[in-house]
Amino acid sequence: MPHEARAVVALEKGAPVEVLPILVPDPGPGDVLVAVQACGVCHTDLHYRDGAIGDDFPYLLGHEAAGVIEEVGPGVTDLAPGDYVVLAWRAPCGQCRSCRRARPWYCFASRNAGRPMTLLGDASGTRTAAGTKLTAALGIGAFAEKTLVAAGQAVKVDPSARPEAAGLIGCGVMAGYGAAVHTAGVGSGDTVAVIGCGGVGNAAIAGASRAGARRVIAVDLDDGKLDAAERFGATDTVNSRGTDPVEAVRALTGGHGADVVIDAVGRPETYRQAFYMRDLAGTLVQVGVPDPDMRIDLPLLDLFSRGGALKSSWYGDCLPSRDFPVLIDLFLSGKLDLERFISETIALDDLEAAFARMRRGEVLRSVVVV
Numbered sequence: 001m002p003h004e005a006r007a008v009v010a011l012e013k014g015a016p017v018e019v020l021p022i023l024v025p026d027p028g029p030g031d032v033l034v035a036v037q038a039c040g041v042c043h044t045d046l047h048y049r050d051g052a053i054g055d056d057f058p059y060l061l062g063h064e065a066a067g068v069i070e071e072v073g074p075g076v077t078d079l080a081p082g083d084y085v086v087l088a089w090r091a092p093c094g095q096c097r098s099c100r101r102a103r104p105w106y107c108f109a110s111r112n113a114g115r116p117m118t119l120l121g122d123a124s125g126t127r128t129a130a131g132t133k134l135t136a137a138l139g140i141g142a143f144a145e146k147t148l149v150a151a152g153q154a155v156k157v158d159p160s161a162r163p164e165a166a167g168l169i170g171c172g173v174m175a176g177y178g179a180a181v182h183t184a185g186v187g188s189g190d191t192v193a194v195i196g197c198g199g200v201g202n203a204a205i206a207g208a209s210r211a212g213a214r215r216v217i218a219v220d221l222d223d224g225k226l227d228a229a230e231r232f233g234a235t236d237t238v239n240s241r242g243t244d245p246v247e248a249v250r251a252l253t254g255g256h257g258a259d260v261v262i263d264a265v266g267r268p269e270t271y272r273q274a275f276y277m278r279d280l281a282g283t284l285v286q287v288g289v290p291d292p293d294m295r296i297d298l299p300l301l302d303l304f305s306r307g308g309a310l311k312s313s314w315y316g317d318c319l320p321s322r323d324f325p326v327l328i329d330l331f332l333s334g335k336l337d338l339e340r341f342i343s344e345t346i347a348l349d350d351l352e353a354a355f356a357r358m359r360r361g362e363v364l365r366s367v368v369v370v
């Protein structure tokens with residue numbers, strides 16, 4: 001029997017999201033049904049709503065969630081009803097060319113549920129025809145009472161971490177933390193600059209700090225975000241609204257620039273800043289997701305003569321089954337303050353207002369409690 005659930009749906013590009021009834025199928029082979037308990041609002045949800053990720057509307061939003069397994073499909077042996085899980089948007093397939101080359105953190109064919117969730121249809125039945133297939137954001141779709149995912153996407157973690165905090169490692173925290181620790185490989189004594197101190201950027205600051213960086217410079221346009229950055233481990237802050245951040249970071253690093261710069265905004269101007277903010281042979285890690293129409297123009301000679309590495313970080317190059325339990329342990333032992341990311345808890349119906357607050361830069365994370 002399929003399950004009815006209330007869920008946040010983006011019906012068309014740029015339109016306000018709506019809470020609509022959906023049908024969640026029973027789990028097929030290899031899939032699990034999850035009762036969602038909490039789900040953070042990531043900037044990527046806003047990108048989906050605005051049509052910047054794709055045009056496969058309607059989207060079922062939400063992808064930073066914790067919950068409890070309700071049913072398991074045929075063949076699922078390592079999860080059982082009642083298990084407490086954080087959902088991941090990467091479940092390595094083991095078969096693709098990247099997995100076969102022992103690089104499962106790039107998996108090019110990550111697993112998702114085999115059956116689609118669909119609209120139940122509204123009273124008039126015109127705008128939202130019953131049976132319309134939903135595209136689950138990042139293959140999750142967790143701004144919903146229930147969702148269906150591949151078993152590999154549901155990672156068991158210690159249930160003493162409350163879902164509002166635990167869910168955050170499902171995207172933004174893992175992406176930022178992993179960008180610093182895995183993609184950039186920040187090591188002892190490195191100088192690091194992070195541009196954009198939202199949920200993702202502050203997690204990168206926490207990661208860089210834990211990895212032993214001697215200097216972690218936070219750059220943002222908002223003083224409130226910079227205050228938060230200091231509490232996550234930033235040693236210095238730069239408000240780039242009135243200051244040239246490239247000059248400021250050079251001044252803080254003996255005139256040289258940082259060994260690692262993480263762009264957690266994803267705009268041409270922040271990429272350019274990140275590029276020139278590096279020391280010679282430094283590493284740039286792009287984590288922020290740009291809009292499709294954005295372009296960047298750099299002198300080819302500068303790319304050559306400044307050297308180093310220009311990388312993108314997809315999900316912090318994480319392996320959820322390895323890394324989620326580790327981050328939860330860090331949280332429970334007081335070494336990673338997930339609670340500090342939570343600016344507010346809201347209901348499913350409040351998502352559009354939360355997007356507005358995110359646009360105005362008022363929150364680190366709004367967390368939907370289902």
Ligand SMILES: NC(=O)c1ccc[n+]([C@@H]2O[C@H](COP(=O)([O-])OP(=O)(O)OC[C@H]3O[C@@H](n4cnc5c(N)ncnc54)[C@H](O)[C@@H]3O)[C@@H](O)[C@H]2O)c1
Nearest residue numbers: 043044175196197198199200220221287288289313314315
């Ligand atoms: N690569 C990945 O795997 C991955 C995963 C999750 C999110 N993301 C992306 O990371 C980005 C950040 O996500 P978030 O949830 O932290 O967003 P957010 O909205 O919470 O934070 C963005 C921060 O950037 C600051 N900012 C905006 N423009 C700036 C500028 N020009 N200079 C300096 N600071 C600026 C804002 O003040 C805010 O503090 C988004 O683009 C999101 O889509 C990527």
Ligand SMILES: [Zn+2]
Nearest residue numbers: 042044171172
């Ligand atoms: Zn996200």
Ligand SMILES: [Zn+2]
Nearest residue numbers: 093096099107
């Ligand atoms: Zn794979």
